[in-house]
Every structure is written in C-alpha cells, then in structure tokens.
Amino acid sequence: MEINNAEFVISNTDVTKCPASTFPEYAFIGRSNVGKSSLINMLTNRKSLAMTSSTPGKTMLINHFLINESWYLVDLPGYGYARRGLKGKDQIRTIIEDYILEREQMTNLFVLIDCRLEPQPIDLEFMEWLGENSVPFSIIFTKADKLKGGRLKMNINDYLRALREHWEELPPYFISSSDSRLGRVEILDYIESINKEVNKK
Ligand code: GTP
Ligand code: MG
8 A cells, every 4th residue: 555645633632532534543552662653654654744752752642644535543652651650651541541442443553562672561461451352453563673683583483472371363463663664565555454344344
C-alpha cells in the first residue's frame, strides 16, 4: 500500500472527543521511548508528523493522523515512564485504558517492544491485560538497526519463547527500524489487509 496523504487531525486526553468518523484505526502503544512516534513518521514518510524525542514521555495525548483519507494511525502516550510521578502516571494510564477499551474504531493495537531488551514484566503484563479484555493486538519489535543480525534473531526468538509461556497462539509480529525503514512494507500490507476485511463488512 502506498501512503499518498497523511495529516494530523486532533490531540486529545478524552476518548469521547476523538474523531467521530467510523474509519478503522491502528494505534501504537508501548513503553516510553520505544519508538512509537518515530515509527508513525517512518510509515508515513514524514519527518515530523508525530513528535519524537530522545527524552521519554514526549507523547502525552491521543493523536489522530488521517491516512489516505480513509483510515487513522493513532499515536498514544508511552507507559512505564518512572519520572512522571504517581499522579502523572495515573492520568496517562486512564487515557490509555479508556482509549483501548472504549474506542470501537480501534481495529488493531500495535504493541511496540524494543528488540534490544529481554522480556520486561511491564510489557508482558500489559499484553496479558489486552488478552483478558479481548483487545486485538500485534507486536512490532523496534530499533532493529541497533543489533547485528545474529543478535537480533536471538533476541526475537527469546522473546517469542517467553510469549509462548503465556500464550497458546502468538500474535502477528513484525521487526522494524525507523532508521533503516525495515518492516515498513510488511506493516503497511498488514494494515491494508485488515482494512479490506473491515470494508467488506
Ligand atoms: P514517548 O512518546 O516518549 O512515549 O516515546 P516514543 O515511543 O514515541 O519514542 P520516539 O519515537 O519519540 O523515539 C524515542 C527515541 O528513540 C528517539 O531518540 C528516536 O530517534 C529513537 N528511535 C526511535 N526509533 C528508532 C529506531 O528504529 N532506530 C534507532 N536507532 N533509534 C530510534
Ligand atoms: Mg511518542
């Protein structure tokens, strides 16, 4: 799928104020700094459509980007950013949970995982919570450019092994780099295939 058009629409803390259209949407979630906003820029071929930063906690709102005038990419705040303080963390958690549980247009959630790290309890617990709430999700391993081939494969395999301890069936997964653009075609094709299914209904 080609992206011919990408535009920022609105930022929100309140799921009820997100765009009223029925277009399918694909949201990006994961720990602060994992590369959610960078991935949105990479997928859309735009340098700074979504705001990125080397300081964790950059994205604080639900951000809607309209793609090809027919579906949305949604940039969410990261979870697990310690320096936000308890109150800030609670606010972000509420924003994320309300969006995920209440947003009917949310067709698939991409959970982003830094391919350099061993499986982190916070991510495993988050995915478990998604499962309990029957939220459809897929995994994107990010920052693949930071690991050499053998090491990358090993880390991904270790991660999949940890997932199999919790899950009978693995969710779809992708390996990406916003620097080298690895994974772009696969992720966009996947979105396109879901869009087609949604439009059939
Ligand atoms: P929050 O909005 O704070 O939750 O973070 P985020 O998940 O949106 O991360 P963001 O896209 O802002 O990226 C965080 C940092 O990681 C930035 O310094 C990016 O340049 C860097 N980064 C993101 N993706 C990649 C990647 O694929 N490769 C490399 N080498 N760096 C990346
Ligand atoms: Mg961000």
